[in-house]
Amino acid sequence: MVMARRTVSEITGPMPRPDAALRVAGLSGDAAATAARSASGRLPAVLAALGAVLVLYLAVPFVVGLASLDRADTVASARDAVRAGAVGVSVVTATVSTAIAAVLGVPLAYVLARGEFRGKALVAGAVYLPLVVPPLAGGLLLLTVFGPHGFLGGWFDARNIQIADAWPGIVLAQVFVAAPFLIVAAQVAFAGVDPALERVSYALGVPPLATFFRVSLPLAWPGILAGLPLVWLRALGEFGATVMLAYHPYSLPVYLFVQFGAQGLRAALPIAAVLAVLGIAALAAVRAAAGRTRW
Amino acid sequence: MLNVAAGCRLGEFTLDVMFRSAHRRTVLFGPSGAGKTITLQCMAGFLVPPRGYVAIRDTVLLDTGRGINVPPWRRRIGVVLQGDALFPHLDAAANVAYGMRRVWRGREPTRALALLAAVGLPGYGARRPADLSAGERQRVALARALASDPRALLLDEPFSAVDAPVREQLRRDLIALIEARDLPAVVVTHDFDEAHVLGETIVVLVGGRVVQTGVPADVAARPRTATVARLVGAANVLRGRVVGREEAGAVVRADPFLLRVANPGLGEDQQVSVRPEHLRINPAGSGGVEARVERVLARRAGATVLLAAGGLHLEAWVSGAPPAPGTTVDVSIPDGAAHALESEDEVRTAERGPAVPVPAAR
Numbered sequence: 299m300v301m302a303r304r305t306v307s308e309i310t311g312p313m314p315r316p317d318a319a320l321r322v323a324g325l326s327g328d329a330a331a332t333a334a335r336s337a338s339g340r341l342p343a344v345l346a347a348l349g350a351v352l353v354l355y356l357a358v359p360f361v362v363g364l365a366s367l368d369r370a371d372t373v374a375s376a377r378d379a380v381r382a383g384a385v386g387v388s389v390v391t392a393t394v395s396t397a398i399a400a401v402l403g404v405p406l407a408y409v410l411a412r413g414e415f416r417g418k419a420l421v422a423g424a425v426y427l428p429l430v431v432p433p434l435a436g437g438l439l440l441l442t443v444f445g446p447h448g449f450l451g452g453w454f455d456a457r458n459i460q461i462a463d464a465w466p467g468i469v470l471a472q473v474f475v476a477a478p479f480l481i482v483a484a485q486v487a488f489a490g491v492d493p494a495l496e497r498v499s500y501a502l503g504v505p506p507l508a509t510f511f512r513v514s515l516p517l518a519w520p521g522i523l524a525g526l527p528l529v530w531l532r533a534l535g536e537f538g539a540t541v542m543l544a545y546h547p548y549s550l551p552v553y554l555f556v557q558f559g560a561q562g563l564r565a566a567l568p569i570a571a572v573l574a575v576l577g578i579a580a581l582a583a584v585r586a587a588a589g590r591t592r593w
Numbered sequence: 594m595l596n597v598a599a600g601c602r603l604g605e606f607t608l609d610v611m612f613r614s615a616h617r618r619t620v621l622f623g624p625s626g627a628g629k630t631i632t633l634q635c636m637a638g639f640l641v642p643p644r645g646y647v648a649i650r651d652t653v654l655l656d657t658g659r660g661i662n663v664p665p666w667r668r669r670i671g672v673v674l675q676g677d678a679l680f681p682h683l684d685a686a687a688n689v690a691y692g693m694r695r696v697w698r699g700r701e702p703t704r705a706l707a708l709l710a711a712v713g714l715p716g717y718g719a720r721r722p723a724d725l726s727a728g729e730r731q732r733v734a735l736a737r738a739l740a741s742d743p744r745a746l747l748l749d750e751p752f753s754a755v756d757a758p759v760r761e762q763l764r765r766d767l768i769a770l771i772e773a774r775d776l777p778a779v780v781v782t783h784d785f786d787e788a789h790v791l792g793e794t795i796v797v798l799v800g801g802r803v804v805q806t807g808v809p810a811d812v813a814a815r816p817r818t819a820t821v822a823r824l825v826g827a828a829n830v831l832r833g834r835v836v837g838r839e840e841a842g843a844v845v846r847a848d849p850f851l852l853r854v855a856n857p858g859l860g861e862d863q864q865v866s867v868r869p870e871h872l873r874i875n876p877a878g879s880g881g882v883e884a885r886v887e888r889v890l891a892r893r894a895g896a897t898v899l900l901a902a903g904g905l906h907l908e909a910w911v912s913g914a915p916p917a918p919g920t921t922v923d924v925s926i927p928d929g930a931a932h933a934l935e936s937e938d939e940v941r942t943a944e945r946g947p948a949v950p951v952p953a954a955r
Contacts, residue, residue: 497665497674499680499691501639501672501738503669
C-alpha cells in the first residue's frame with residue numbers, strides 16, 4: 299500500500315473546484331479515469347545504477363563464454379560428456395540427493411519451525427554446519443566417516459557396499475552440501491503457515507500428523523517447491539565434497555575439472571554450457587509447476 | 594453447563610481464572626491482554642495449564658488433579674477464530690467438510706452445502722476463501738465448526754474484522770444457531786455491546802483474573818471495580834469518603850458532590866461510578882455543581898459533553914441540544930445514580946484461588 303506523503307492541498311495550495319482542477323492537470327473525461335501510478339515506481343537513480351553494475355557482471359560471462367563456443371565442438375563435447383556417463387551420473391545423483399534431502403529435510407524443517415524443545419538451538423545450528431566449511435573440507439570430513447578406513451566405511455566394506463568412489467558417495471556428498479538449502483527454504487515456508495490453521499484443524503478432530511499432510515504441507519508446498527531447484531542445482535554443481543569422497547564415477551563438475559586439466563578451456567567450456575542448460579531447464583520447470591499451485 | 598478453571602504462567606503474564614456458567618451463551622469480556630484468548634485456548638486444549646479444570650455439560654475435558662487431559666482433536670470443540678482462519682487452499686465446501694466424522698463419509702458434499710445454506714451462504718460451495726468477504730468467511734468458519742458435530746463452540750473475537758451492519762446480522766444468526774442446536778458457546782470479546790448482545794452470562798477478566806461474573810444488565814448496572822465500571826461504559830469514577838451512614842446506605846462526599854449510595858463498603862474511602870447518561874445538565878444557576886463545558890462530541894443520538902467540575906473531569910450524555918463549549922452549566926447526580934465500587938485490591942485478594950505457586954505453562 300502506498301501512502302501519499304502530502305495531501306494535494308498541501309502541495310498545490312487551496313483546491314480549485316474539481317472540474318477546474320482536472321483542466322489544470324490536463325485531464326478531462328476518460329483521461330481522468332486512467333490508472334494511478336504508484337509513487338514507489340520512481341526509484342532513486344543511484345540504487346538502480348548500483349544494481350545495474352551487478353546485473354551486468356553476472357550476465358556478461360554467460361554471454362561471452364557461450365558466444366565463444368564453437369557449435370560443432372560443443373555438440374561433440376556434450377556427446378563425449380554423455381558417453382563418459384557424466385551427464386547421467388549428475389542428473390540421477392542430483393535428483394536422488396534432492397529427494398533424500400526433501401524426505402528427511404521437510405520433516406526436520408517443520409520440527410524446527412513449530413517445535414519447542416530443549417536443544418532446539420543446537421539442532422538449528424547443526425543444520426548450518428555444512429555451510430561453515432568449504433565443500434572440500436566437508437568432503438574431507440565425510441571421508442573420515444565413509445572413507446575405506448572411516449568410522450562407518452569399514453562396516454559397509456565388510457558387507458561389500460561401496461560408498462567412496464561410487465554412486466552412493468556422490469549422493470552423500472551432494473546431500474551434505476545441498477540439504478541445508480532445502481531445510482532453510484522449507485523452514486521459511488512452514489513459518490509462513492499460520493499456526494492458527496493447524497489449531498483449527500486439531501479442533502476439527504484431525505490429529506497432528508494428518509494435520510501436517512492436510513494443512514501445513516500443502517500450504518508450505520509452494521515455498522518448498524521454489525527451493526527445490528536451488529537444492530537440485532546445488533547438488534548438480536557439487537564439486538568440492540564430491541571430488542574428495544567420490545572422484546569416480548565422474549559427475550559433470552568432476553568431469554569438467556578433469557577435461558580442463560587435460561585439454562584446457564576449449565574442451566571444458568562446452569561442459570559448462572551443458573551445466574547451464576540443465577540449470578535453466580530446472581528453474582523453468584519449477585516455475586511452470588509453481589504457477590499451477592497458486593490459490 | 595460450563596465449568597472452567599485454569600492457572601498458568603506465560604512469561605510475565607499469570608492467568609488464574611475460575612468461572613462457571615449455567616447458560617448456553619457465555620461471554621469472556623475484558624480489555625486486551627486480560628487473558629481471554631489464553632483461557633479459550635486452555636478450553637480448546639491448545640494450551641495445557643499446569644493447574645486446570647474444564648468441563649462442558651457432564652464431560653470433563655481437563656482435570657489436572659486427576660490427570661485427565663483430552664487432546665484437542667478429541668475434545669469435539671468447534672472454534673471460530675479472530676480474522677481469517679479458513680484453509681486458504683480449500684474451497685468453502687471443502688473447508689466445511691474438512692472435519693466431518695466418519696458417519697458422514699460419502700455424503701460430505703451434500704452436508705457441507707446444507708451447512709453453508711444454514712449459515713446463510715447457499716450456493717457458495719465452490720468459492721475460495723480469498724473470494725469471500727470478511728463476514729462470509731466467518732460464516733464459513735462457523736459452518737465448518739458445526740460440521741464436526743461439536744459439543745461446544747468457542748469463538749474468539751469472531752466478528753471484529755466485519756463491517757458493523759454485517760456484524761449485527763452475524764450476531765443474531767449466531768444466537769439463532771446456538772439456540773436451535775442447544776450448543777453451549779463461549780464468545781471472547783472486548784466490546785461490551787457485543788458482550789451484552791451475545792452473553793447470557795458475562796465473565797469479566799482483568800489482568801488474568803475473573804473480576805466479576807453475572808448477567809450483562811447486572812454487570813452494566815453494578816460493576817464491581819473502577820476498571821470494570823470503565824469497561825462497561827460507566828465512565829465517571831469518583832473517589833470519595835463516607836461522611837454519614839444511613840439504613841439504606843451511606844452519604845459519600847466526592848468533592849464537589851455529595852452522593853447517596855446503596856451498599857457502600859465498610860471503610861472510610863469509597864469509590865463510586867456514575868454512568869454518563871445519568872448525569873443531569875441544567876442551565877447555570879439552577880442549583881447543583883457548577884461545571885465548565887470543555888468539549889462536545891457528537892453521538893449517534895445526541896452528544897457527549899465533557900465537563901470540568903472542581904478538579905473532576907466528567908462525561909455526560911445528552912439527547913437534546915448540547916450546551917456550547919466554554920459555557921458554564923450546573924451538574925447534578927440524582928439519588929441512585931451513584932454506584933458503590935469495591936477497591937481493586939479487595940477483589941483481587943477475594944478472587945485469588947488457593948495460594949499455590951503457579952508453574953509455567955507447558
